[in-house]
Amino acid sequence: MNDTLSQDEVSALLRGLADGDVPAEEAAPEPGTTRDYDLLGEEQIAGRRFQALDLACERFARRLKLSLASLLGAPPEVAAGPLEIIAFATFRNRLETPANVHLFTMAPLRGQALLAVSSTLAYGLVDKVFGGCGRAPAAGAPRECSAIEMQTIQRLVAQMLADFAEALAPLHPIACAFARSETNPVSIAICAPADPLLLLPFLCDLGDSPAPLTVAIPFAMLEPVRARLGAPAVAEREPDATWRAALRTAVEAADVTMTVELGTAELSAREILRLKVGDLITVETRADDPLAVAVEGLRVLTGVPGVSRGNNAVRVVARAV
Numbered sequence: 001m002n003d004t005l006s007q008d009e010v011s012a013l014l015r016g017l018a019d020g021d022v023p024a025e026e027a028a029p030e031p032g033t034t035r036d037y038d039l040l041g042e043e044q045i046a047g048r049r050f051q052a053l054d055l056a057c058e059r060f061a062r063r064l065k066l067s068l069a070s071l072l073g074a075p076p077e078v079a080a081g082p083l084e085i086i087a088f089a090t091f092r093n094r095l096e097t098p099a100n101v102h103l104f105t106m107a108p109l110r111g112q113a114l115l116a117v118s119s120t121l122a123y124g125l126v127d128k129v130f131g132g133c134g135r136a137p138a139a140g141a142p143r144e145c146s147a148i149e150m151q152t153i154q155r156l157v158a159q160m161l162a163d164f165a166e167a168l169a170p171l172h173p174i175a176c177a178f179a180r181s182e183t184n185p186v187s188i189a190i191c192a193p194a195d196p197l198l199l200l201p202f203l204c205d206l207g208d209s210p211a212p213l214t215v216a217i218p219f220a221m222l223e224p225v226r227a228r229l230g231a232p233a234v235a236e237r238e239p240d241a242t243w244r245a246a247l248r249t250a251v252e253a254a255d256v257t258m259t260v261e262l263g264t265a266e267l268s269a270r271e272i273l274r275l276k277v278g279d280l281i282t283v284e285t286r287a288d289d290p291l292a293v294a295v296e297g298l299r300v301l302t303g304v305p306g307v308s309r310g311n312n313a314v315r316v317v318a319r320a321v
C-alpha cells in the first residue's frame with residue numbers, strides 16, 4: 001500500500017482545512033469544563049527516576065550470580081539493565097509463545113507481579129542443572145517445557161524470588177511467594193491492558209550468549225512504597241570523634257575576658273562634668289548583693305564579693321539561667 005498522498009488527495013485535504021471540515025488542531029475546552037487526567041498514566045510517570053530501585057536491581061544481580069553459581073556449579077554473568085515503564089498490553093505482546101512466565105506475590109503489597117524467563121535462558125538453565133554446558137537447543141521454534149523441565153525452572157525461580165526479596169529489603173520488607181506458571185501470554189492478567197508496568201530487565205549469560213530475564217511489576221502495586229523508590233536516603237553520619245576532641249581542645253584553650261559588674265548608676269552629662277577627685281558615686285548594689293559574672297559580655301555566673309589572700313575576689317554561687 002502506498003503511503004504517499006496523490007495530488008488530488010492533497011488538494012482535498014487543503015480544501016477541508018480551508019472550509020473547516022478538517023480541524024487544524026484540537027479545540028480548546030470550554031471554560032469551566034473538566035477533562036480526565038490519569039495520575040498513573042504512562043505519560044505522567046515515564047520521566048520519573050528510581051535511583052533506589054536501580055541500586056536494588058544491582059544488589060539482585062549480584063545475589064543472583066552467587067545463588068546460580070551454587071546451584072549450577074559455575075558462576076554466570078548477570079547484569080541489570082535500565083528500568084522501563086510501558087503499558088501491560090505492550091509488554092504482553094512482546095512475550096514469546098509459548099512463554100515461560102512465573103507469577104508471584106509481594107506481601108504486604110497487593111496484587112501479583114511476574115518473572116519472565118526467555119526460552120533461551122530456560123533451556124540453558126535446565127541443561128546446566130543436568131550437567132550440560134548451558135546451551136539452548138538448535139535454532140527452531142520454541143517448544144513448551146516438559147513437566148520435569150518446568151519443575152526444575154520453578155525451583156530456580158523460587159531461589160530468584162528469595163534473592164529479589166532480599167535485594168528489596170533495604171527499601172521495604174517484602175516477602176515474595178511463587179503463585180503459578182503460565183505458558184500462554186493471553187492467560188496473564190496481572191493488571192488492566194492500559195495500566196503502566198515497571199520492567200526490571202536483566203541479562204544472564206551461562207557461557208553461550210546473554211539471555212533476557214525480566215521482572216515486571218504493576219506500577220499501582222508499588223504505590224504504597226513509591227516514596228522509597230526515588231533517591232536513596234542519606235545515611236545518618238556519626239559525629240567525628242577526632243574532630244570533636246580537637247574542637248573541644250581549641251575552645252578550652254581560647255583566651256576570654258571575664259568581667260564582674262559591681263554596680264551601675266545613672267548620671268546626666270552635667271553631673272559627670274561636675275565630678276571631682278574624691279566625689280562618691282552611689283550605686284544601687286549593696287555589699288552583700290549577688291553580682292553578675294559575664295564572659296565576653298554574656299552573663300554566665302552569679303557570685304558574691306569577698307577577699308581571698310588579701311585580694312578582692314568573687315565567690316561563684318550559681319550559674320546564670
